[in-house]
Amino acid sequence: MDNTTTTHDAVDLLIVGGGINGTGIARDAVGRGLSVVMVEMNDLASGTSSASTKLFHGGLRYLEYFEFRLVREALIEREVLLRAMPHISWPMRFVLPYHPDMRFEGETPTSKVLNTLMPWMRGRRPAWLIRFGLFLYDTLAGRKMLPGTSRVDLRDGPEGTPLTDKFSTAFEYSDCWIEDSRLVALNARDAADRGAAILPRTKVTGAKRVDGIWAVTLQDAHSGDSRVVRAKMLVNAGGPWVGDILNAKAGVNSSEGVRLVRGSHIVTRKLYDQDKCYFFQGVDGRIIFAIPYETDFTLIGTTDAEHEDPAVPPVCTPEEQAYLLDFANQYFTRQITADDIVWTYSGVRPLYDEGASSATAATRDYTLKVNTDGGAPMLNIFGGKITTYRRLAESALDKIAPFFPGLSGPWTAGVPLPGGDFAVDGFDALVAKLATDYPFLSAFHARRLVRAYGTDAWLCLGTATSAADLGKDFGATLCAREVEWLMDKEFAQTAEDIVWRRSKLGLRLSKAEIDILSGWMDTKRTELQRAAAE
Numbered sequence: 385m386d387n388t389t390t391t392h393d394a395v396d397l398l399i400v401g402g403g404i405n406g407t408g409i410a411r412d413a414v415g416r417g418l419s420v421v422m423v424e425m426n427d428l429a430s431g432t433s434s435a436s437t438k439l440f441h442g443g444l445r446y447l448e449y450f451e452f453r454l455v456r457e458a459l460i461e462r463e464v465l466l467r468a469m470p471h472i473s474w475p476m477r478f479v480l481p482y483h484p485d486m487r488f489e490g491e492t493p494t495s496k497v498l499n500t501l502m503p504w505m506r507g508r509r510p511a512w513l514i515r516f517g518l519f520l521y522d523t524l525a526g527r528k529m530l531p532g533t534s535r536v537d538l539r540d541g542p543e544g545t546p547l548t549d550k551f552s553t554a555f556e557y558s559d560c561w562i563e564d565s566r567l568v569a570l571n572a573r574d575a576a577d578r579g580a581a582i583l584p585r586t587k588v589t590g591a592k593r594v595d596g597i598w599a600v601t602l603q604d605a606h607s608g609d610s611r612v613v614r615a616k617m618l619v620n621a622g623g624p625w626v627g628d629i630l631n632a633k634a635g636v637n638s639s640e641g642v643r644l645v646r647g648s649h650i651v652t653r654k655l656y657d658q659d660k661c662y663f664f665q666g667v668d669g670r671i672i673f674a675i676p677y678e679t680d681f682t683l684i685g686t687t688d689a690e691h692e693d694p695a696v697p698p699v700c701t702p703e704e705q706a707y708l709l710d711f712a713n714q715y716f717t718r719q720i721t722a723d724d725i726v727w728t729y730s731g732v733r734p735l736y737d738e739g740a741s742s743a744t745a746a747t748r749d750y751t752l753k754v755n756t757d758g759g760a761p762m763l764n765i766f767g768g769k770i771t772t773y774r775r776l777a778e779s780a781l782d783k784i785a786p787f788f789p790g791l792s793g794p795w796t797a798g799v800p801l802p803g804g805d806f807a808v809d810g811f812d813a814l815v816a817k818l819a820t821d822y823p824f825l826s827a828f829h830a831r832r833l834v835r836a837y838g839t840d841a842w843l844c845l846g847t848a849t850s851a852a853d854l855g856k857d858f859g860a861t862l863c864a865r866e867v868e869w870l871m872d873k874e875f876a877q878t879a880e881d882i883v884w885r886r887s888k889l890g891l892r893l894s895k896a897e898i899d900i901l902s903g904w905m906d907t908k909r910t911e912l913q914r915a916a917a918e
Protein backbone atom coordinates (compact mmCIF):
# COMPACT_ATOMS: atom_id res chain seq x y z
CA MET A 385 0.00 0.00 0.00
CA ASP A 386 1.30 3.43 -0.86
CA ASN A 387 1.28 5.67 2.18
CA THR A 388 3.13 8.57 0.66
CA THR A 389 4.22 9.27 -2.88
CA THR A 390 6.75 11.84 -3.93
CA THR A 391 8.79 12.31 -7.08
CA HIS A 392 12.35 13.45 -7.64
CA ASP A 393 14.46 14.45 -10.59
CA ALA A 394 15.46 11.42 -12.63
CA VAL A 395 18.66 9.65 -11.63
CA ASP A 396 20.72 8.03 -14.37
CA LEU A 397 20.48 4.44 -13.07
CA LEU A 398 18.19 2.71 -10.66
CA ILE A 399 19.67 -0.68 -9.89
CA VAL A 400 17.41 -3.37 -8.40
CA GLY A 401 19.23 -5.96 -6.29
CA GLY A 402 21.96 -5.64 -3.68
CA GLY A 403 23.77 -8.86 -4.45
CA ILE A 404 27.21 -8.98 -5.99
CA ASN A 405 26.02 -8.01 -9.45
CA GLY A 406 23.92 -5.03 -8.34
CA THR A 407 26.62 -3.64 -6.04
CA GLY A 408 29.38 -4.33 -8.58
CA ILE A 409 27.50 -2.42 -11.28
CA ALA A 410 26.66 0.40 -8.84
CA ARG A 411 30.34 0.84 -7.96
CA ASP A 412 31.52 0.77 -11.57
CA ALA A 413 28.75 3.11 -12.79
CA VAL A 414 29.12 5.75 -10.08
CA GLY A 415 32.88 5.72 -10.63
CA ARG A 416 32.21 6.69 -14.26
CA GLY A 417 30.15 9.66 -13.20
CA LEU A 418 26.59 8.34 -13.42
CA SER A 419 24.11 9.16 -10.68
CA VAL A 420 23.09 5.84 -9.12
CA VAL A 421 20.42 4.59 -6.74
CA MET A 422 20.72 0.92 -5.76
CA VAL A 423 17.87 -0.75 -3.87
CA GLU A 424 17.81 -4.08 -2.06
CA MET A 425 14.61 -5.45 -0.55
CA ASN A 426 16.37 -7.17 2.38
CA ASP A 427 19.96 -6.92 3.58
CA LEU A 428 22.86 -6.61 1.12
CA ALA A 429 23.87 -10.12 -0.03
CA SER A 430 20.82 -11.65 1.62
CA GLY A 431 20.06 -13.55 -1.62
CA THR A 432 22.45 -15.85 -3.43
CA SER A 433 25.55 -13.75 -2.84
CA SER A 434 26.04 -14.92 0.76
CA ALA A 435 25.34 -18.57 -0.04
CA SER A 436 28.07 -19.46 -2.51
CA THR A 437 30.98 -21.88 -2.05
CA LYS A 438 33.04 -18.68 -1.69
CA LEU A 439 35.58 -19.35 -4.40
CA PHE A 440 37.11 -17.07 -6.98
CA HIS A 441 37.60 -19.93 -9.38
CA GLY A 442 37.74 -20.74 -13.05
CA GLY A 443 35.50 -23.74 -12.46
CA LEU A 444 37.54 -26.81 -13.35
CA ARG A 445 34.43 -28.88 -14.01
CA TYR A 446 33.07 -26.38 -16.56
CA LEU A 447 35.89 -27.43 -18.90
CA GLU A 448 33.99 -30.70 -19.39
CA TYR A 449 31.13 -28.56 -20.74
CA PHE A 450 33.54 -26.74 -23.09
CA GLU A 451 32.75 -23.43 -21.32
CA PHE A 452 36.16 -22.08 -22.35
CA ARG A 453 35.13 -18.40 -22.52
CA LEU A 454 33.76 -18.40 -18.99
CA VAL A 455 36.64 -20.45 -17.54
CA ARG A 456 39.29 -18.27 -19.16
CA GLU A 457 37.65 -15.00 -18.07
CA ALA A 458 37.20 -16.31 -14.51
CA LEU A 459 40.73 -17.68 -14.28
CA ILE A 460 42.32 -14.42 -15.38
CA GLU A 461 40.00 -12.46 -13.12
CA ARG A 462 41.09 -14.36 -9.97
CA GLU A 463 44.42 -12.55 -9.82
CA VAL A 464 42.92 -9.14 -10.69
CA LEU A 465 40.48 -9.53 -7.80
CA LEU A 466 43.03 -10.95 -5.40
CA ARG A 467 45.21 -7.87 -5.81
CA ALA A 468 42.29 -5.54 -5.11
CA MET A 469 41.16 -7.28 -1.92
CA PRO A 470 43.94 -9.30 -0.26
CA HIS A 471 42.08 -9.08 3.08
CA ILE A 472 38.90 -10.89 1.99
CA SER A 473 40.44 -13.10 -0.71
CA TRP A 474 43.43 -15.43 -0.55
CA PRO A 475 44.97 -18.23 -2.60
CA MET A 476 44.17 -21.82 -1.75
CA ARG A 477 45.45 -25.16 -2.98
CA PHE A 478 42.93 -27.81 -4.01
CA VAL A 479 43.79 -31.50 -3.73
CA LEU A 480 41.97 -33.71 -6.20
CA PRO A 481 42.36 -37.37 -5.16
CA TYR A 482 42.27 -39.72 -8.12
CA HIS A 483 40.65 -43.15 -8.38
CA PRO A 484 39.86 -45.07 -11.59
CA ASP A 485 36.18 -45.48 -10.56
CA MET A 486 35.46 -41.78 -10.92
CA ARG A 487 32.88 -41.13 -13.59
CA PHE A 488 31.70 -38.32 -15.82
CA GLU A 489 28.28 -36.93 -15.67
CA GLY A 490 26.73 -38.70 -18.68
CA GLU A 491 25.60 -35.64 -20.61
CA THR A 492 28.75 -33.50 -20.77
CA PRO A 493 30.17 -32.84 -24.24
CA THR A 494 33.45 -34.42 -23.05
CA SER A 495 31.77 -37.62 -21.89
CA LYS A 496 29.90 -37.89 -25.19
CA VAL A 497 33.15 -37.59 -27.15
CA LEU A 498 34.89 -40.13 -24.91
CA ASN A 499 31.98 -42.57 -25.01
CA THR A 500 32.24 -42.52 -28.81
CA LEU A 501 36.02 -42.77 -29.02
CA MET A 502 36.68 -44.97 -25.98
CA PRO A 503 33.48 -46.90 -25.21
CA TRP A 504 35.38 -49.38 -23.01
CA MET A 505 35.91 -46.59 -20.42
CA ARG A 506 32.15 -46.76 -19.65
CA GLY A 507 31.94 -43.18 -18.42
CA ARG A 508 35.08 -43.30 -16.27
CA ARG A 509 37.33 -40.25 -16.04
CA PRO A 510 40.82 -41.35 -17.04
CA ALA A 511 43.78 -39.84 -15.16
CA TRP A 512 45.27 -38.42 -18.37
CA LEU A 513 42.08 -36.44 -18.97
CA ILE A 514 42.23 -34.91 -15.50
CA ARG A 515 45.86 -34.00 -16.12
CA PHE A 516 44.90 -32.47 -19.46
CA GLY A 517 42.07 -30.48 -17.82
CA LEU A 518 44.50 -29.15 -15.22
CA PHE A 519 47.03 -28.34 -17.94
CA LEU A 520 44.32 -26.27 -19.67
CA TYR A 521 43.38 -24.68 -16.33
CA ASP A 522 47.00 -23.61 -15.86
CA THR A 523 47.45 -22.47 -19.44
CA LEU A 524 44.22 -20.51 -19.91
CA ALA A 525 44.80 -18.63 -16.67
CA GLY A 526 47.66 -16.28 -17.57
CA ARG A 527 48.90 -16.96 -14.00
CA LYS A 528 51.40 -14.58 -12.47
CA MET A 529 50.98 -15.20 -8.76
CA LEU A 530 49.16 -18.48 -8.26
CA PRO A 531 51.25 -21.67 -8.36
CA GLY A 532 50.44 -24.22 -11.06
CA THR A 533 49.33 -27.83 -10.97
CA SER A 534 51.38 -30.55 -9.32
CA ARG A 535 51.07 -34.23 -8.48
CA VAL A 536 50.71 -35.33 -4.84
CA ASP A 537 51.64 -38.68 -3.30
CA LEU A 538 48.89 -39.22 -0.75
CA ARG A 539 50.76 -42.09 0.96
CA ASP A 540 53.44 -39.64 1.98
CA GLY A 541 52.17 -36.16 2.72
CA PRO A 542 49.67 -34.61 5.17
CA GLU A 543 47.13 -34.30 2.33
CA GLY A 544 46.59 -38.07 2.46
CA THR A 545 46.29 -38.36 6.25
CA PRO A 546 42.52 -37.77 6.59
CA LEU A 547 41.67 -39.84 3.48
CA THR A 548 40.95 -43.57 3.18
CA ASP A 549 43.71 -45.86 1.87
CA LYS A 550 41.83 -46.20 -1.40
CA PHE A 551 43.50 -43.01 -2.60
CA SER A 552 47.22 -42.99 -3.25
CA THR A 553 47.58 -40.25 -5.87
CA ALA A 554 46.16 -36.77 -6.20
CA PHE A 555 46.58 -33.68 -8.34
CA GLU A 556 46.82 -30.24 -6.83
CA TYR A 557 45.88 -26.88 -8.33
CA SER A 558 45.21 -23.25 -7.26
CA ASP A 559 42.08 -21.16 -6.86
CA CYS A 560 41.15 -18.41 -4.40
CA TRP A 561 38.86 -18.00 -1.44
CA ILE A 562 36.49 -15.03 -1.28
CA GLU A 563 34.38 -13.83 1.64
CA ASP A 564 31.28 -13.48 -0.55
CA SER A 565 28.99 -11.33 1.57
CA ARG A 566 31.86 -9.06 2.65
CA LEU A 567 32.67 -8.57 -1.03
CA VAL A 568 29.14 -7.28 -1.54
CA ALA A 569 29.26 -5.00 1.51
CA LEU A 570 32.60 -3.51 0.41
CA ASN A 571 31.41 -2.90 -3.15
CA ALA A 572 28.33 -1.17 -1.72
CA ARG A 573 30.46 0.88 0.67
CA ASP A 574 32.84 1.95 -2.09
CA ALA A 575 29.90 2.85 -4.36
CA ALA A 576 28.41 4.94 -1.53
CA ASP A 577 31.76 6.64 -0.86
CA ARG A 578 31.80 7.61 -4.54
CA GLY A 579 28.30 9.07 -4.35
CA ALA A 580 25.80 6.26 -5.00
CA ALA A 581 22.66 6.04 -2.87
CA ILE A 582 22.64 2.51 -1.41
CA LEU A 583 19.22 1.65 -0.01
CA PRO A 584 18.91 -1.71 1.71
CA ARG A 585 15.49 -2.89 2.93
CA THR A 586 13.88 -1.03 0.08
CA LYS A 587 11.79 -3.02 -2.34
CA VAL A 588 10.82 -2.23 -5.90
CA THR A 589 7.09 -2.90 -5.95
CA GLY A 590 6.40 -1.52 -9.43
CA ALA A 591 8.05 0.23 -12.36
CA LYS A 592 6.55 1.84 -15.41
CA ARG A 593 7.70 3.97 -18.30
CA VAL A 594 6.25 7.47 -18.22
CA ASP A 595 7.26 9.96 -20.93
CA GLY A 596 10.46 8.07 -21.69
CA ILE A 597 11.54 7.88 -18.04
CA TRP A 598 11.17 5.05 -15.52
CA ALA A 599 8.88 5.78 -12.58
CA VAL A 600 9.89 3.20 -9.99
CA THR A 601 7.91 2.65 -6.81
CA LEU A 602 10.07 1.87 -3.78
CA GLN A 603 8.73 0.58 -0.49
CA ASP A 604 10.60 0.96 2.79
CA ALA A 605 10.61 -2.35 4.66
CA HIS A 606 10.51 -0.69 8.12
CA SER A 607 7.85 1.97 7.68
CA GLY A 608 5.90 0.47 4.78
CA ASP A 609 6.03 3.91 3.14
CA SER A 610 6.30 4.11 -0.62
CA ARG A 611 7.77 6.73 -2.89
CA VAL A 612 8.48 7.03 -6.57
CA VAL A 613 11.97 7.55 -7.96
CA ARG A 614 12.43 8.50 -11.59
CA ALA A 615 15.32 6.95 -13.48
CA LYS A 616 16.63 7.22 -17.02
CA MET A 617 17.58 3.53 -17.02
CA LEU A 618 16.56 0.55 -14.91
CA VAL A 619 19.10 -2.19 -14.17
CA ASN A 620 17.58 -5.48 -13.11
CA ALA A 621 20.17 -7.35 -11.04
CA GLY A 622 17.57 -9.31 -9.11
CA GLY A 623 19.39 -12.66 -9.32
CA PRO A 624 16.75 -15.35 -8.72
CA TRP A 625 14.07 -12.63 -8.90
CA VAL A 626 15.17 -11.29 -12.30
CA GLY A 627 12.04 -12.72 -13.95
CA ASP A 628 9.75 -11.37 -11.24
CA ILE A 629 11.22 -7.86 -11.62
CA LEU A 630 11.07 -8.03 -15.40
CA ASN A 631 7.56 -9.42 -15.74
CA ALA A 632 5.62 -8.70 -12.55
CA LYS A 633 7.21 -5.45 -11.39
CA ALA A 634 8.10 -3.79 -14.73
CA GLY A 635 5.32 -5.42 -16.75
CA VAL A 636 7.64 -6.36 -19.61
CA ASN A 637 6.75 -9.42 -21.64
CA SER A 638 9.93 -11.40 -22.08
CA SER A 639 10.72 -14.97 -22.93
CA GLU A 640 14.15 -14.66 -21.28
CA GLY A 641 14.43 -16.25 -17.90
CA VAL A 642 16.58 -17.92 -15.30
CA ARG A 643 16.67 -21.49 -14.20
CA LEU A 644 16.72 -21.67 -10.42
CA VAL A 645 19.10 -24.31 -9.11
CA ARG A 646 19.49 -24.68 -5.35
CA GLY A 647 22.88 -25.44 -3.88
CA SER A 648 23.40 -26.34 -0.23
CA HIS A 649 26.39 -26.61 2.08
CA ILE A 650 27.00 -28.20 5.45
CA VAL A 651 29.52 -26.97 8.03
CA THR A 652 31.13 -29.36 10.51
CA ARG A 653 33.78 -28.89 13.18
CA LYS A 654 37.24 -29.05 11.62
CA LEU A 655 37.69 -32.48 10.02
CA TYR A 656 41.41 -32.33 9.27
CA ASP A 657 44.49 -30.32 10.20
CA GLN A 658 46.24 -29.31 6.98
CA ASP A 659 45.14 -26.08 5.28
CA LYS A 660 44.39 -27.32 1.75
CA CYS A 661 40.95 -27.93 0.25
CA TYR A 662 39.71 -31.14 -1.31
CA PHE A 663 37.99 -31.50 -4.65
CA PHE A 664 36.09 -34.79 -4.44
CA GLN A 665 34.69 -36.50 -7.52
CA GLY A 666 31.70 -38.78 -7.09
CA VAL A 667 30.59 -41.90 -8.87
CA ASP A 668 27.56 -39.88 -10.06
CA GLY A 669 29.84 -37.56 -12.06
CA ARG A 670 29.31 -34.61 -9.67
CA ILE A 671 31.98 -32.96 -7.58
CA ILE A 672 31.98 -31.44 -4.09
CA PHE A 673 34.51 -29.43 -2.12
CA ALA A 674 35.70 -29.84 1.48
CA ILE A 675 37.30 -26.57 2.59
CA PRO A 676 38.96 -25.37 5.81
CA TYR A 677 36.48 -22.78 7.11
CA GLU A 678 36.59 -20.03 9.73
CA THR A 679 39.68 -21.56 11.42
CA ASP A 680 37.84 -24.25 13.40
CA PHE A 681 35.38 -25.66 10.85
CA THR A 682 35.11 -27.53 7.55
CA LEU A 683 32.75 -26.46 4.76
CA ILE A 684 31.33 -29.18 2.49
CA GLY A 685 29.26 -28.57 -0.63
CA THR A 686 27.47 -28.25 -2.84
CA THR A 687 24.34 -29.87 -4.26
CA ASP A 688 22.34 -29.11 -7.43
CA ALA A 689 18.55 -29.25 -7.05
CA GLU A 690 15.82 -27.58 -9.07
CA HIS A 691 14.12 -24.78 -7.10
CA GLU A 692 10.80 -23.56 -8.47
CA ASP A 693 10.06 -20.30 -6.69
CA PRO A 694 12.51 -17.61 -5.54
CA ALA A 695 9.98 -16.56 -2.89
CA VAL A 696 10.47 -19.94 -1.14
CA PRO A 697 13.58 -19.53 1.05
CA PRO A 698 16.12 -22.22 0.14
CA VAL A 699 17.12 -24.64 2.91
CA CYS A 700 19.51 -27.56 2.98
CA THR A 701 17.05 -30.48 3.09
CA PRO A 702 17.72 -33.67 5.10
CA GLU A 703 18.23 -35.45 1.74
CA GLU A 704 20.88 -32.92 0.68
CA GLN A 705 22.59 -33.25 4.06
CA ALA A 706 22.64 -37.04 3.73
CA TYR A 707 23.97 -36.75 0.17
CA LEU A 708 26.86 -34.49 1.23
CA LEU A 709 27.71 -36.64 4.28
CA ASP A 710 27.68 -39.79 2.17
CA PHE A 711 29.80 -38.15 -0.56
CA ALA A 712 32.43 -36.94 1.94
CA ASN A 713 32.42 -40.31 3.73
CA GLN A 714 33.61 -42.00 0.54
CA TYR A 715 36.85 -40.05 1.01
CA PHE A 716 37.42 -39.35 4.71
CA THR A 717 38.57 -42.08 7.08
CA ARG A 718 36.62 -40.51 9.91
CA GLN A 719 32.98 -41.13 9.02
CA ILE A 720 30.80 -38.08 9.70
CA THR A 721 27.12 -38.11 10.59
CA ALA A 722 24.32 -35.58 10.91
CA ASP A 723 25.49 -35.01 14.51
CA ASP A 724 28.69 -33.46 13.16
CA ILE A 725 26.80 -30.72 11.30
CA VAL A 726 26.91 -27.39 13.14
CA TRP A 727 25.35 -25.19 10.44
CA THR A 728 23.93 -25.43 6.95
CA TYR A 729 23.16 -22.82 4.34
CA SER A 730 21.54 -22.85 0.98
CA GLY A 731 21.24 -20.52 -2.00
CA VAL A 732 19.62 -20.41 -5.40
CA ARG A 733 21.74 -20.05 -8.52
CA PRO A 734 20.07 -17.79 -11.05
CA LEU A 735 21.33 -19.56 -14.18
CA TYR A 736 20.54 -18.26 -17.63
CA ASP A 737 17.93 -20.64 -19.02
CA GLU A 738 19.04 -21.99 -22.36
CA GLY A 739 17.24 -25.31 -21.96
CA ALA A 740 20.05 -27.50 -20.54
CA SER A 741 19.13 -31.09 -19.73
CA SER A 742 20.05 -31.02 -16.03
CA ALA A 743 20.64 -28.53 -13.24
CA THR A 744 24.33 -29.49 -13.15
CA ALA A 745 24.63 -28.95 -16.90
CA ALA A 746 23.00 -25.48 -17.03
CA THR A 747 25.49 -22.82 -18.09
CA ARG A 748 27.20 -20.73 -15.40
CA ASP A 749 27.97 -17.98 -17.91
CA TYR A 750 26.05 -14.68 -17.94
CA THR A 751 23.89 -12.94 -20.49
CA LEU A 752 22.93 -9.26 -20.54
CA LYS A 753 19.87 -8.07 -22.44
CA VAL A 754 18.67 -4.51 -22.99
CA ASN A 755 14.94 -3.96 -23.41
CA THR A 756 13.83 -0.67 -24.96
CA ASP A 757 10.15 -1.45 -25.61
CA GLY A 758 8.36 1.78 -24.82
CA GLY A 759 11.37 4.04 -24.64
CA ALA A 760 13.29 4.06 -21.39
CA PRO A 761 15.93 1.31 -21.42
CA MET A 762 16.06 -1.62 -19.01
CA LEU A 763 19.11 -3.82 -18.64
CA ASN A 764 18.45 -7.35 -17.41
CA ILE A 765 21.20 -9.55 -15.96
CA PHE A 766 20.85 -13.31 -16.31
CA GLY A 767 23.31 -15.65 -14.58
CA GLY A 768 26.84 -14.73 -13.55
CA LYS A 769 29.26 -15.89 -10.89
CA ILE A 770 30.83 -14.13 -7.94
CA THR A 771 34.17 -14.61 -9.73
CA THR A 772 33.08 -12.72 -12.83
CA TYR A 773 31.16 -9.93 -11.09
CA ARG A 774 33.66 -7.18 -11.98
CA ARG A 775 33.81 -8.24 -15.62
CA LEU A 776 30.03 -8.57 -15.67
CA ALA A 777 29.80 -4.99 -14.37
CA GLU A 778 32.12 -3.83 -17.15
CA SER A 779 29.97 -5.63 -19.73
CA ALA A 780 26.87 -4.05 -18.17
CA LEU A 781 28.48 -0.61 -18.52
CA ASP A 782 29.18 -1.42 -22.19
CA LYS A 783 25.42 -1.90 -22.61
CA ILE A 784 24.61 1.20 -20.56
CA ALA A 785 27.14 3.50 -22.30
CA PRO A 786 25.17 4.10 -25.55
CA PHE A 787 22.41 5.74 -23.48
CA PHE A 788 24.87 8.10 -21.75
CA PRO A 789 27.12 9.57 -24.44
CA GLY A 790 30.57 10.59 -23.26
CA LEU A 791 30.69 8.05 -20.43
CA SER A 792 34.24 7.23 -19.33
CA GLY A 793 35.77 3.79 -19.71
CA PRO A 794 36.55 0.83 -17.43
CA TRP A 795 38.41 1.71 -14.22
CA THR A 796 37.87 -0.96 -11.58
CA ALA A 797 40.73 -3.34 -12.47
CA GLY A 798 43.50 -2.73 -9.98
CA VAL A 799 41.56 -0.30 -7.77
CA PRO A 800 41.42 -1.76 -4.25
CA LEU A 801 38.20 -2.21 -2.37
CA PRO A 802 38.07 -0.44 1.02
CA GLY A 803 40.82 -1.82 3.28
CA GLY A 804 42.44 -3.74 0.42
CA ASP A 805 45.28 -1.30 -0.22
CA PHE A 806 48.14 -3.58 0.85
CA ALA A 807 50.37 -6.18 -0.81
CA VAL A 808 48.89 -9.56 -1.75
CA ASP A 809 51.46 -11.26 0.48
CA GLY A 810 51.22 -8.59 3.18
CA PHE A 811 48.47 -10.11 5.32
CA ASP A 812 50.64 -11.57 8.11
CA ALA A 813 52.67 -8.36 8.39
CA LEU A 814 49.46 -6.36 8.71
CA VAL A 815 48.18 -8.65 11.48
CA ALA A 816 51.50 -8.28 13.30
CA LYS A 817 51.29 -4.48 13.00
CA LEU A 818 47.72 -4.37 14.28
CA ALA A 819 48.69 -6.59 17.23
CA THR A 820 51.57 -4.22 18.01
CA ASP A 821 49.46 -1.07 17.72
CA TYR A 822 46.62 -2.59 19.79
CA PRO A 823 48.42 -4.98 22.17
CA PHE A 824 45.23 -5.79 24.09
CA LEU A 825 43.79 -7.71 21.10
CA SER A 826 44.01 -11.51 21.21
CA ALA A 827 45.75 -13.18 18.26
CA PHE A 828 42.37 -14.44 17.02
CA HIS A 829 40.85 -10.97 17.28
CA ALA A 830 43.69 -9.20 15.43
CA ARG A 831 43.62 -11.75 12.65
CA ARG A 832 39.86 -11.62 12.34
CA LEU A 833 39.83 -7.81 12.11
CA VAL A 834 42.49 -7.73 9.38
CA ARG A 835 40.64 -10.42 7.44
CA ALA A 836 37.45 -8.40 7.66
CA TYR A 837 38.67 -4.81 7.30
CA GLY A 838 42.26 -4.92 6.07
CA THR A 839 43.89 -1.50 6.53
CA ASP A 840 40.53 -0.12 7.71
CA ALA A 841 40.94 -2.12 10.93
CA TRP A 842 42.83 0.91 12.27
CA LEU A 843 39.92 3.21 11.43
CA CYS A 844 37.52 0.81 13.08
CA LEU A 845 39.53 0.56 16.32
CA GLY A 846 40.44 4.26 16.36
CA THR A 847 42.03 5.59 19.53
CA ALA A 848 41.22 2.57 21.69
CA THR A 849 44.00 1.76 24.13
CA SER A 850 42.28 -1.04 26.03
CA ALA A 851 39.61 -3.69 25.48
CA ALA A 852 37.26 -1.56 27.58
CA ASP A 853 37.59 1.25 25.02
CA LEU A 854 35.95 -1.02 22.43
CA GLY A 855 32.69 -0.85 24.37
CA LYS A 856 30.28 -3.61 25.15
CA ASP A 857 31.62 -7.12 24.52
CA PHE A 858 28.98 -9.28 22.79
CA GLY A 859 31.16 -12.41 22.84
CA ALA A 860 33.57 -14.07 20.40
CA THR A 861 35.57 -10.76 20.19
CA LEU A 862 32.63 -8.76 18.78
CA CYS A 863 32.52 -5.37 20.52
CA ALA A 864 30.32 -2.29 20.29
CA ARG A 865 32.98 -0.33 18.40
CA GLU A 866 32.92 -2.86 15.55
CA VAL A 867 29.11 -3.09 15.55
CA GLU A 868 28.89 0.69 15.24
CA TRP A 869 31.38 0.58 12.37
CA LEU A 870 29.28 -2.02 10.58
CA MET A 871 26.08 -0.04 11.11
CA ASP A 872 27.72 3.20 10.02
CA LYS A 873 29.89 2.04 7.10
CA GLU A 874 28.46 -1.27 5.89
CA PHE A 875 24.68 -0.79 6.10
CA ALA A 876 24.16 -3.44 8.81
CA GLN A 877 20.81 -3.08 10.54
CA THR A 878 20.14 -6.33 12.40
CA ALA A 879 22.12 -8.87 14.41
CA GLU A 880 21.71 -11.37 11.58
CA ASP A 881 23.30 -8.92 9.12
CA ILE A 882 26.37 -8.92 11.36
CA VAL A 883 26.68 -12.49 12.63
CA TRP A 884 25.83 -14.30 9.38
CA ARG A 885 26.82 -11.89 6.60
CA ARG A 886 29.33 -9.15 7.64
CA SER A 887 31.01 -11.92 9.69
CA LYS A 888 30.42 -15.59 10.49
CA LEU A 889 30.48 -15.04 14.24
CA GLY A 890 27.12 -16.82 14.36
CA LEU A 891 29.20 -20.00 14.43
CA ARG A 892 30.68 -18.93 17.77
CA LEU A 893 27.98 -16.87 19.49
CA SER A 894 25.13 -18.43 21.48
CA LYS A 895 21.51 -17.59 20.78
CA ALA A 896 21.39 -15.59 24.03
CA GLU A 897 24.41 -13.54 22.95
CA ILE A 898 22.87 -12.86 19.54
CA ASP A 899 19.63 -11.77 21.23
CA ILE A 900 21.55 -9.27 23.36
CA LEU A 901 23.28 -7.92 20.24
CA SER A 902 19.91 -7.66 18.54
CA GLY A 903 18.39 -5.63 21.40
CA TRP A 904 21.44 -3.37 21.52
CA MET A 905 21.28 -2.72 17.76
CA ASP A 906 17.53 -1.97 17.93
CA THR A 907 18.17 0.69 20.58
CA LYS A 908 21.09 2.10 18.61
CA ARG A 909 19.04 2.29 15.42
CA THR A 910 16.24 4.13 17.20
CA GLU A 911 18.76 6.61 18.63
CA LEU A 912 20.28 7.16 15.18
CA GLN A 913 16.85 7.67 13.59
CA ARG A 914 15.88 10.14 16.31
CA ALA A 915 19.15 12.06 15.86
CA ALA A 916 18.69 12.14 12.08
CA ALA A 917 15.13 13.47 12.45
CA GLU A 918 16.19 16.34 14.74
Ligand SMILES: Cc1cc2nc3c(=O)[nH]c(=O)nc-3n(C[C@H](O)[C@H](O)[C@H](O)COP(=O)(O)OP(=O)(O)OC[C@H]3O[C@@H](n4cnc5c(N)ncnc54)[C@H](O)[C@@H]3O)c2cc1C
Nearest residue numbers: 401403404405425431432433437439588623647769770771
Ligand atom coordinates in the same frame (compact mmCIF):
# COMPACT_ATOMS: atom_id res chain seq x y z
C1 LIG B 1 25.41 -23.00 -3.85
C2 LIG B 1 26.08 -21.97 -4.69
C3 LIG B 1 27.46 -21.96 -4.78
C4 LIG B 1 28.09 -21.00 -5.55
N1 LIG B 1 29.45 -20.95 -5.53
C5 LIG B 1 30.08 -20.01 -6.25
C6 LIG B 1 31.48 -19.91 -6.16
O1 LIG B 1 32.15 -20.61 -5.38
N2 LIG B 1 32.10 -18.98 -6.93
C7 LIG B 1 31.39 -18.15 -7.76
O2 LIG B 1 32.02 -17.37 -8.46
N3 LIG B 1 30.04 -18.19 -7.82
C8 LIG B 1 29.37 -19.10 -7.07
N4 LIG B 1 28.02 -19.16 -7.08
C9 LIG B 1 27.27 -18.22 -7.94
C10 LIG B 1 27.07 -16.87 -7.29
O3 LIG B 1 26.85 -16.98 -5.91
C11 LIG B 1 25.88 -16.15 -7.91
O4 LIG B 1 25.94 -16.20 -9.30
C12 LIG B 1 25.80 -14.69 -7.49
O5 LIG B 1 25.86 -14.59 -6.09
C13 LIG B 1 24.52 -14.06 -8.00
O6 LIG B 1 24.51 -12.74 -7.57
P1 LIG B 1 23.32 -11.76 -7.95
O7 LIG B 1 23.70 -10.41 -7.50
O8 LIG B 1 22.96 -11.95 -9.38
O9 LIG B 1 22.05 -12.35 -7.14
P2 LIG B 1 21.68 -12.17 -5.60
O10 LIG B 1 22.84 -12.23 -4.71
O11 LIG B 1 20.57 -13.13 -5.29
O12 LIG B 1 21.12 -10.68 -5.53
C14 LIG B 1 19.86 -10.33 -6.03
C15 LIG B 1 19.20 -9.44 -5.00
O13 LIG B 1 18.04 -8.83 -5.55
C16 LIG B 1 17.16 -8.55 -4.48
N5 LIG B 1 15.82 -8.29 -5.00
C17 LIG B 1 15.04 -9.15 -5.69
N6 LIG B 1 13.86 -8.56 -6.00
C18 LIG B 1 13.91 -7.29 -5.52
C19 LIG B 1 12.99 -6.20 -5.52
N7 LIG B 1 11.78 -6.30 -6.08
N8 LIG B 1 13.37 -5.03 -4.94
C20 LIG B 1 14.62 -4.92 -4.36
N9 LIG B 1 15.50 -5.93 -4.31
C21 LIG B 1 15.16 -7.11 -4.89
C22 LIG B 1 17.25 -9.84 -3.65
O14 LIG B 1 16.81 -9.64 -2.32
C23 LIG B 1 18.72 -10.21 -3.77
O15 LIG B 1 19.48 -9.82 -2.64
C24 LIG B 1 27.34 -20.07 -6.29
C25 LIG B 1 25.95 -20.08 -6.18
C26 LIG B 1 25.32 -21.00 -5.37
C27 LIG B 1 23.85 -20.97 -5.20
